[in-house]
Amino acid sequence: MFRKLKDYVSKILCWFRLYEVNRTPNNDAEKGQVGVNSEESTTPDEDNVEEPWTFEILWDVVANVADLFTINGEKNILIGRYRPDKAADEILHAEFPRDSPLAVAVEAVRDKGFKVITGKWLIRDRPPAIVFHVESARDMFGDRYVEMFKKDHQIDIPADDEEARDAVIFGYMVAEFLTEFELRCRPESSNGSNANPTTGLNPSLSDTKQPSHQDEPTEPSIVPSDIEREPSSGNEICTQFHDWKCAVGLVLLRQWSSRITTIFTLKTSCLEGDFHSQERAHEEARRRGIFHRFSMELAAALASNIFTPISETVAEQAEVVLGKHPDCVITQD
DSSP: OHHHHHHHHHHHHTTHHHHGGGSOHHHHTTSOOTTTTSTTOOOTTGGGOOOOEEEEEOTTTTTOSTTOOOOOSTTEEEEEEOOHHHHHHHEEEOOOOTTSHHHHHHHHHHHTTOOEEEEEESSTTOOEEEEEOHHHHIIIIIHHHHHHHHHHHOOOOOTTOHHHHHHHHHHHHHHHHHHHHHHHHOTTHHHHOOOOGGGTOOOOTTTTSOOOOSSSOOOOOOOOTTOOOOOOOSSOEEEEEETGGGHHHHHHHHHTTOOOEEEEEESSOSSOSOOSSHHHHHHHHHHHTOHHHHHHHHHHHHHOSEEEESSHHHHHHHHHHTOOOOSOOOOOO
16 A cells, blocks of 8 residues: 555656646746746645656657657756757757766667767757667667567567557667666666566566467557556656657556656547447557557556546547546647
8 A cells, every 4th residue: 555655656746747738838938847846836845855857758859849848957858769850950969967877877778789869959948858769779679679579568560560660669779778767866776676678678567468379469468557566765757758659668667667657648549530439449450450559559558657648539539449547638738
């Protein structure tokens, strides 16, 4: 009971990410962070609350401003996919300070063979950004990651769906970085977590279900979001993953028993349409040949600590199609 209570406290510390979304950047840029340091916070001892680390993961992070719910500050980091056509003009390349856990985690995944670019995004307030060069990892890691994901979660990615395969590679890159960051930021995590990305990854928490070899795709293996975890201490870490292309990283964090709090934000489902039952939605996803994409979205929604659709319409659809009641609905002005 106390473990669950402390886990919920950790979630509450991350709700300031959601308080900001209804505020427009131009009008509120000078204001403090609502729910953390401002007078609107309900935290009993506000002066002693340490600002959490927050990571916002978006597929087109350097190309898409509209989807971001960015909060200013050096502990609020954007993570995305490296896009050569955008990065050259929109990222000011710079390394993090050597003593920063960010720098140590970045070097750790670089040592594994990942190509990682860090710096400042050249928009207002220049938020810190980390982008992963997915294309450079295809030959070295692509097939391995896709096969591991299929084995652990029964989600078979077709060979001809390059975007979905890249989403899996990106997910592993992000999850390994965040795991390394957590170990540096909260050293006690290494004693309580099963995660070990450097040695081939740990088995799924739901590994009693064996991979299917049938022609018909099976339901993905999902770790429930209400699973009990060891309480965390020290720096709180919150992540916000956007849509199905970023879903794999969230699913892996839960699979590896990470104590990082996860938010899954759904702007539009990869399976659009008016469905009256989950079964009909699954049938339609198979008919369209996107069941693997839909399964990635479903896995993230079910595994996330906080599930946040972007509109009431998406929320209603998600409750039917994904079988997950939203924790809150975000509206964008």
